[in-house]
């Protein structure tokens with residue numbers, strides 16, 4: 456926040472950020488100096504940028520929801536590494552005609568999403584833009600026991616947290632000029648990164664490889680498969696489809712921010728019930744890992760007879 460310019464709206468933001476700068480054991484120097492200083496051994500860093508009319512439309516979300524959505528999405532990448540969030544840096548370019556309160560409302564959403572995952576705002580920047588709204592979120596976490604994409608082995612089970620497709624159902628509704636069901640809208644506007652769930656699983660040394668489901672489980676499982684040099688086989692009938700969605704959106708939609716992970720065969724079954732009651736979301740066995748180096752590495756969705764299915768009908772909103 457060192458580069459806020461003069462003016463009433465930036466005074467407002469400065470006040471807001473001052474109010475937000477809580478303490479975190481991983482932060483030695485927070486906002487207000489030229490740079491933040493974080494403490495730790497394995498510091499995980501990730502960045503996620505959203506652009507108006509590419510990732511969202513302004514008519515879909517309130518300003519604080521734009522900030523919340525972007526920050527939760529960025530924090531989801533820390534969850535995917537089983538990293539404990541420490542800090543968030545938010546840089547926003549606000550468009551012409553944005554009223555004075557816009558940036559502060561947006562920042563309030565950023566701070567709320569960070570707070571929900573026990574992270575604090577440690578920096579950021581606000582500037583005017585002649586074009587669309589751009590929001591870039593950098594997240595910093597403590598990854599003392601990181602889970603990479605590359606650890607899946609043939610024979611492993613494939614699991615996913617929560618249910619899939621609700622956010623894509625909301626986007627589909629908006630694009631068709633309908634107002635989405637409330638639950639689908641909330642899934643898009645205020646996703647919940649699976650931070651605690653990831654740490655819980657890692658405490659039990661269960662995941663061998665992990666990724667967050669940001670582009671649809673078929674595509675994200677393919678990243679796991681490619682990184683691990685294996686072939687991930689997802690059973691279509693096992694995919695947990697959100698009530699307000701459908702299989703194609705659950706498999707090839709996006710922005711679910713659930714976790715997809717692999718684990719030794721039979722290892723997770725004994726804790727799945729405990730997981731569900733503790734976190735209020737299901738933990739579902741969706742497939743298995745097969746050997747598959749080279750061109751065979753990746754992922755495939757199969758029907759009940761084992762035939763590969765083509766479920767890429769959905770053009771994901773915001774895919775680069």
Ligand SMILES: [Mg+2]
Pocket residue numbers: 531532535666667669
């Ligand atoms: Mg990710």
